[in-house]
Each structure stands twice: as structure tokens, then as C-alpha cells.
Amino acid sequence: MPVVTPRFVDHAWRRGCDFVTLDLEDSVPRHLKAHARSLIKDAIPNVSKGGTEAFTRINHDFVRADLEAVVWPGLAKVVYPKTEHAEEVRLLDAIITRLERERGIHPGTVEIGPNIETAVGVTNVFEIAVASPRVREFGSTTGGYDLSRDLGVEMFVDFDQFVYVKGEAELAARTLGLRVRGAPFVANTSGSVSDPDRAFRQAEAARRCGFRVSGGGLNPATVESQNVGYMPSDEDVRDAHWVLEQYQRLEGTGETWLEVESRLIDRYEAARARDTLEWAELCAERNLEKAQAVARVKAAMAAQTPAQK
Amino acid sequence: MRRSWLLVPASKAEQVAAAPRAGADVIVLDLVELVAEEDKFETRERLQGAVAAVSAGGVEVFVQIDPELCYADLHACVWPGLAGVVVSRAESPQQIVEIDEQLGRLEHERGILPGALKIVAALETARGNHAAYDVARASPRVCGLTLGRADLVMDLRPEPSGEIHLMPYLMQRLIIIARAAGVTPVGAWWRAPDRGLLATPEHSYQAGQRGRAIGFKGAMCLRANQVEPLNRAYS
Numbered sequence: 001m002p003v004v005t006p007r008f009v010d011h012a013w014r015r016g017c018d019f020v021t022l023d024l025e026d027s028v029p030r031h032l033k034a035h036a037r038s039l040i041k042d043a044i045p046n047v048s049k050g051g052t053e054a055f056t057r058i059n060h061d062f063v064r065a066d067l068e069a070v071v072w073p074g075l076a077k078v079v080y081p082k083t084e085h086a087e088e089v090r091l092l093d094a095i096i097t098r099l100e101r102e103r104g105i106h107p108g109t110v111e112i113g114p115n116i117e118t119a120v121g122v123t124n125v126f127e128i129a130v131a132s133p134r135v136r137e138f139g140s141t142t143g144g145y146d147l148s149r150d151l152g153v154e155m156f157v158d159f160d161q162f163v164y165v166k167g168e169a170e171l172a173a174r175t176l177g178l179r180v181r182g183a184p185f186v187a188n189t190s191g192s193v194s195d196p197d198r199a200f201r202q203a204e205a206a207r208r209c210g211f212r213v214s215g216g217g218l219n220p221a222t223v224e225s226q227n228v229g230y231m232p233s234d235e236d237v238r239d240a241h242w243v244l245e246q247y248q249r250l251e252g253t254g255e256t257w258l259e260v261e262s263r264l265i266d267r268y269e270a271a272r273a274r275d276t277l278e279w280a281e282l283c284a285e286r287n288l289e290k291a292q293a294v295a296r297v298k299a300a301m302a303a304q305t306p307a308q309k
Numbered sequence: 310m311r312r313s314w315l316l317v318p319a320s321k322a323e324q325v326a327a328a329p330r331a332g333a334d335v336i337v338l339d340l341v342e343l344v345a346e347e348d349k350f351e352t353r354e355r356l357q358g359a360v361a362a363v364s365a366g367g368v369e370v371f372v373q374i375d376p377e378l379c380y381a382d383l384h385a386c387v388w389p390g391l392a393g394v395v396v397s398r399a400e401s402p403q404q405i406v407e408i409d410e411q412l413g414r415l416e417h418e419r420g421i422l423p424g425a426l427k428i429v430a431a432l433e434t435a436r437g438n439h440a441a442y443d444v445a446r447a448s449p450r451v452c453g454l455t456l457g458r459a460d461l462v463m464d465l466r467p468e469p470s471g472e473i474h475l476m477p478y479l480m481q482r483l484i485i486i487a488r489a490a491g492v493t494p495v496g497a498w499w500r501a502p503d504r505g506l507l508a509t510p511e512h513s514y515q516a517g518q519r520g521r522a523i524g525f526k527g528a529m530c531l532r533a534n535q536v537e538p539l540n541r542a543y544s
């Protein structure tokens with residue numbers, strides 16, 4: 001969200017997001033950049049008080065001024081757009097490292113999220129991902145406007161036009177053992193960014209592919225869809241229990257697989273089932289954590305302003 | 310000619326005995342994926358006889374080995390009649406060099422022509438795929454690359470389109486690298502819900518046809534009824 005729009009920033013804490021990205025880049029016009037920078041320090045605790053993580057997207061060309069303005073306690077990640085070279089990531093790392101020390105932030109707290117949005121970035125994707133230990137999550141996105149523009153690729157088509165780009169980024173992330181962001185193909189021929197049903201289908205497809213981390217959304221209407229889509233359904237949880245029950249039948253038989261109701265049960269299916277159960281529990285914990293944080297803020301606000309009849 | 314490579318659990322005597330009649334161009338006696346951990350020791354003891362029997366049946370015999378147990382696996386399988394090994398979860402050129410050296414020593418000790426034994430690297434992990442070009446060129450014995458069970462090892466699941474996540478990229482990447490290194494790309498273009506053991510003959514044929522169309526030369530399979538469709542698709 002544009003950090004210069006107070007009604008977005010002030011309501012962010014009650015949206016139920018896992019993270020909010022305070023933007024200094026494309027959503028902020030050039031004449032407001034300096035003003036925007038001055039708002040970040042206060043916006044961080046403001047948006048994160050409901051249990052949400054605060055990220056900032058800085059400008060590709062104003063690294064020093066932007067970082068001075070954003071690296072404050074509470075910031076979880078700096079998103080860097082249009083990353084093209086490993087040196088850019090190393091420069092970010094050096095400046096963030098200094099600012100953390102100057103401002104009493106535990107060393108290594110602030111992550112770097114390098115966005116790959118140009119052909120040059122795609123070419124150097126592995127070197128970018130390995131350039132700093134602050135890059136902890138990496139991979140593909142659903143394909144952004146910038147990438148489409150740079151590559152001359154159409155955005156809204158009914159087939160996966162980014163197979164190579166997404167594959168390169170994801171292979172780098174997997175090779176380096178980073179948290180992998182994946183974007184299974186779900187056709188978007190309408191171009192909508194605010195359609196909750198589409199956001200749900202995208203999130204559900206990603207979760208069914210085993211992914212845990214969302215690339216985020218541009219409209220608050222998609223938050224709940226993403227949260228629900230990334231969480232295993234009750235049916236998934238029941239199915240995972242069933243798979244594990246079947247898998248136990250293999251023990252001591254000398255067989256490595258069996259077929260039940262035209263499904264295959266083996267150690268890989270069992271691992272996926274365990275993974276689903278573990279993820280369902282983590283989601284429930286995170287939901288509780290956020291609900292408690294929101295309740296605390298509401299209680300504090302109620303105490304400040306006595307109820308009016 | 311290696312249109313179809315049928316993986317057979319080396320621990321199952323009846324399946325090994327039936328293997329030469331399956332119609333496959335290559336039989337891969339598996340020591341890794343299809344053999345229960347507790348049966349592996351005994352299976353290695355019996356492998357010399359299995360290699361001899363299957364090759365006497367007139368098919369090429371490879372053995373799939375586990376790089377973590379490569380000393381034990383190679384000692385068990387390198388006997389006259391063996392054509393080569395499939396290295397599961399191949400990850401680095403160093404690993405291939407070590408296997409190359411052990412093969413050379415065993416060839417010498419056991420009266421096999423020097424350099425006769427081939428290596429197929431199964432790139433089933435991200436690291437293996439990342440290093441694919443170096444792996445393919447690590448030894449003159451490397452004659453092929455395949456993705457093996459990368460979809461399972463890397464936990465790649467179906468997308469809504471039916472494609473298995475990341476596989477279209479990994480397949481094309483592997484084919485280009487194999488051709489650049491002068492080795493054979495082995496595989497088929499499987500789509501959900503066909504998966505290895507459950508793929509019907511019809512779906513195996515379609516996977517083989519799509520595989521051939523993008524440049525694979527012959528594919529691996531897990532069941533005898535998948536052999537004929539693959540032979541047809543790759544003919």
C-alpha cells in the first residue's frame with residue numbers, strides 16, 4: 001500500500017494480513033517521495049500492532065535515502081524492486097547492517113526481498129539469490145507488470161507464459177535451500193487484482209502445490225481469500241490422516257508402496273500428509289496470534305476513549 | 310536402442326525372473342526406491358546372479374544405486390552382464406568422478422572391459438539440476454540424464470492445469486543440457502494424475518509421445534504394462 005495514503009495505513013492493522021508492504025516505489029508519485037520517507041518510521045508500529053509483519057518496498061534508484069528512512073525497529077523486510085545484479089543486494093546488505101547497529105536492531109533481523117522484474121535480473125537470478133544471507137525467501141511471482149513490460153510478454157493470457165522465468169527463480173531458491181515462493185499457473189484473462197475468488201484460486205493452487213508464502217495482494221478484498229486459500233481445508237486434514245493410516249499398513253511388509261482406492265500410498269505421500277497436518281497447525285496458531293493482538297489493541301483503544309452513550 | 314527402461318525391484322525374485330520377457334529395451338534393477346530398507350543387504354548378496362540372469366535373457370541391464378551407499382551398491386552390482394548404473398539423486402560432478410573411479414577399479418578386478426560401464430545421472434534434487442551441465446561432463450561414462458522421480462523427491466505437485474509444478478521447465482532445461490553435453494535425455498512428459506506406478510498404458514503412450522516431441526529419447530517406467538506403449542511412442 002502507498003504509505004502516503006493515511007486511510008490505507010491506519011486501517012491496515014485490522015485487515016488480518018500476515019504482512020503489509022509499505023510502498024515507496026510505484027504507488028508514490030515522485031514529488032511525494034520525501035514526504036513518504038518521513039512517514040515510514042511511525043507507520044511500521046502502526047500497521048504491525050495487529051500482529052502483521054511490516055515490509056517496505058524501496059525505490060531501485062534511491063537506495064541510500066530510502067534505507068535511511070525505513071530501517072527502524074519493527075521492520076521485517078526490505079523489498080527491492082527490479083533487482084538486476086548481486087552487487088545491488090550486497091550494497092543493500094552493507095547499509096542495512098550499519099543501520100541495524102546504529103539503531104539498536106538485532107544484527108541480521110531485516111530481510112532483503114529482491115524482486116526479479118527484468119531480463120537482466122532473470123539472467124543473474126542465482127547470483128542475486130546467493131548474494132546475502134538476508135535473502136531468506138525467494139522464487140517466482142505470478143508475473144508482474146514490470147517483467148511483462150521488460151520482456152514484451154503479455155500479462156493476461158490463458159497459458160503459462162512465464163515457465164522459464166519462474167523456473168529459473170525457483171530452482172535457485174530450492175538449490176540454496178531458501179523458503180520457496182512458487183506461483184502455479186492460474187489463468188487471469190480479466191486483469192483483475194481485486195477479485196477475491198481469483199485470489200482464492202491462486203492461493204489454493206499454490207497451497208496444493210505445497211507452497212506456504214504468498215506474493216501478497218494489491219487490494220484488501222483479497223486478504224481473507226489468501227489466508228483461507230493458503231490454509232488446508234478440513235477435508236485436506238481428514239485426507240492426510242487417512243493417508244497416514246494407510247501408510248502404517250506398509251510397515252514390516254517388505255513393500256514400499258500400496259494401492260488403495262486407486263490411490264498410491266508410499267513414503268512420499270506420507271511425507272506430504274504429515275506436512276499438511278503440520279501446516280494446518282501452524283496456520284491455526286498464526287490466526288490465534290493475530291486475533292489476540294487485534295483484541296489487545298481494541299481493548300487498549302476502548303480504555304482510552306470511554307464508551308459514549 | 311533404449312526406448313523403454315523398466316525399473317524392477319532387485320529384491321523381488323519373481324519380478325526379476327520375469328523381467329527379460331517384459332519387452333523393455335533396458336531393465337533397471339533398483340536398489341534404492343523400490344526395495345525396503347531392511348531387505349537391501351540381502352538383495353545386494355543376490356545381485357550378481359540377478360544381473361547375469363537378466364542379461365542372459367537378451368536385454369541390457371542397469372542397476373540403480375544410492376550415492377550414499379555407493380561403495381556397497383557398486384560392489385554388489387558390477388559383474389559381467391552389467392551395462393551401467395543409474396545414479397539416483399545425482400548432485401555433483403565430484404560424486405560422478407568418485408563413481409567413475411570405483412567402476413574403473415571394479416572393471417579391472419572383475420574382468421570387464423575398461424570403460425565399458427556407463428552412468429545415467431538421475432537429477433532428482435534442485436542441486437542436481439542446478440549442476441546438471443557439470444554432472445553430465447564429469448566423466449566420459451555419463452551417457453544419459455534423466456529427472457528420475459524429481460517430482461517426488463523435490464515434492465512437485467500438480468498445478469490446476471494438470472502440469473506437474475516446475476516440470477515443464479526442468480524437462481526442457483535437462484534436454485538442452487543433455488544435448489549440449491552430448492548425452493541422451495531420458496524421460497517422458499507425465500501429467501497429473503498419472504504418476505509412475507499408476508499411469509495407465511494409454512497415458513504412458515501419451516506421455517511418451519509428448520516426451521518424444523520435446524526431445525526425450527526413451528523413458529523410464531515402473532510397470533510392465535507401460536513398456537509396450539513407450540516402445541511405440543519412441544519408435
